[in-house]
Amino acid sequence: MPTISRWTRTASATATIGTVVAVALAAVPYFAARAETALIDLFLFVALAGLWNLLAGFAGLTSFGQQAYLGVGAYALHLYASAGVDPAWGVLLAAVTAALVSLPVSLLVLRLTAGYFAVATWVVAEVLRMLATVSPRVGGNTGVSLPGAGRHPLVLWHAITYWWALGLMIASVIGIGLLMRSRFGLDARAVHAEPLAAAAAGVAVGRVRRVAYLLAALGTGAVGAVLFCHHLYVQPSSIFGPQYSVYMLFMVLIGGIGTIEGPILGALLFFALQQTLAGYGAAYLVVLGAVAMLVTLFAPRGIWGAVSSRWDVSLLPLGYRITAS
Template sequence: MNAISAAMNTSASAPLAVAGSPAQVQRHTASSRVALSLCVLAVAVMLSMPWWADSGLIRSVIELSCYVVVAQMWNLLAGYAGLVSVGQQAYIGVAGYALFVLANKFGVDPYLASVLCLVVPALLAVPAYALLHRLDGPYFAIGTWVVAEVCRLFTSTFDYVGSGSGMTLRAMSKYSLEEREFGTLWLSAAMLLLAVGGCCALLRSRYGLALMAMRDNPVAASSQGVDVKRLRFLIYLAAAVGTGMVGAVYYLSALRISPAAGFDANWSSICIFIVMVGGIGSIEGPLIGALLFFAADRLFGRFGATYMVLLGLMTLGMALFARGGLWGLWRQRFDTPWFPLRRHLLRRPPPSSFSPDDKPR
């Protein structure tokens, strides 16, 4: 057991030699190295955009980043912890409003406020989960929607935050357009790295093994020593903070928030479509689903209700006939993970006793 523990704690980037066995254990593959290179290139291009891209393209990249992160957070909840939420917009709204209050009412710099405001979703998640954890299945989902609606109704009637008309981020007027684009884009890049990199690090850890066991069978995982209740609470709390981070960045870029926008149920619809179509229970699935949704929204969004019906039918079709989503269909044919979570056993031939200097007799 000590040998296994030492091997598991060794760096995953280098092959691991298994004692007493002609084999090596390796996590990274050729496909993951290509994916890592593309991710580094994408972040570098993203950070350089203020020097060459126009405002419309920058705004689109920030929006896409928000879709990726909010989908990753929902995937953690539904794909691993088994907590299907249709009320994550509650944390988007409260984080956005906290940002505006800190900046407008207390004079905090907006970029600093976008970090400090993440305390509010965490504070909301604790009592919310204390109530919701007693529910299961569809009742839990309905409960999350009720929490979001309560937050929306409260802000709609609270004069301190502008009631139904919302708030404008006046504190950003001290920055020029170029400075705003630069700061918000860099915040988006940091958000992406924290969300995707954090999910990857979590799922590679011993907590990730517990999450995957809990995803497959919570009862069996609990019988093997996994504290299912505690782990679900921690995932719910982490997803609340990550979703709040999306609200802070999105409305920092938009410069205006209202109850109808901040607590819009479409945020949950977007999460469900992205994760179900891309592939639930994987890191790669939300990335694929976010790109697909973003492209479809740009190309067909002008068709309104018809476009939303088609997205709903596509989600339903995936749920019925391809529960692993597009990424699951791809993995059935090609074993090319982008963010490998498993270790692979690489066998090698045993050392031969034949020497090149030996001659047959």
């Protein structure tokens, strides 16, 4: 008789190893503080890739403007810190602010689909960038430093930022995984596959897309605030820069869109390439482009998609598995 399951021994081993690795990473500030800076970048890359995959890979919303909420999160943190809020805790308020800003935006952009939606999200990001550029309260085009960070010793501040980045990475992986294993995940994948059929089956397509958009904005706003904590300075042309959307697109498509493992793998590959080739100037971008083209040609579902289909392996399964008993 066939057996239906949603979990495997491989998934149990993955969860166990992941827990051990997370505990070890949490202790890095105590024994390997020099690695904090690079690891913060890696953790934020994983979080951004997972959040963009939530939109494009699961809800079918290809956004070219998620940097809008990076900027909102960063500048919201500046405003809260200027008002006296400890920036170490202001990250939470900045994330909520990004989600609140995304609500009225979603009422406009979610009326569009496909390429129109993608372009609209980029326009929103550009509008917010221009608003920050002409606003003297947030430093205008020259940017601003983070108030209140100096109330913590520098070593402790670096550790706090590191733990925030690690927490965001873990929350994005676990949170999106649990979300996609829920009823909402089934609805989102149905909407992604065929919105009209999903609507005919009773799925609230608009609600699913709006929830995904708001959650992605919430997480991206938190990442923007932590980026501000990391660099202690923010400027409209950098935090609202389209390069962040390019990074997210690259990581998800290279790793494997529509999976939990793919964005993690893509972020690791992107981080490795960045660390290895960043000193070569334009050659770095050429190599990234070449890698993207090769993977698109020979592994359209991404590296993890090719691996999972070839060997029928899933480290973090989302659907049901039928096996013969």
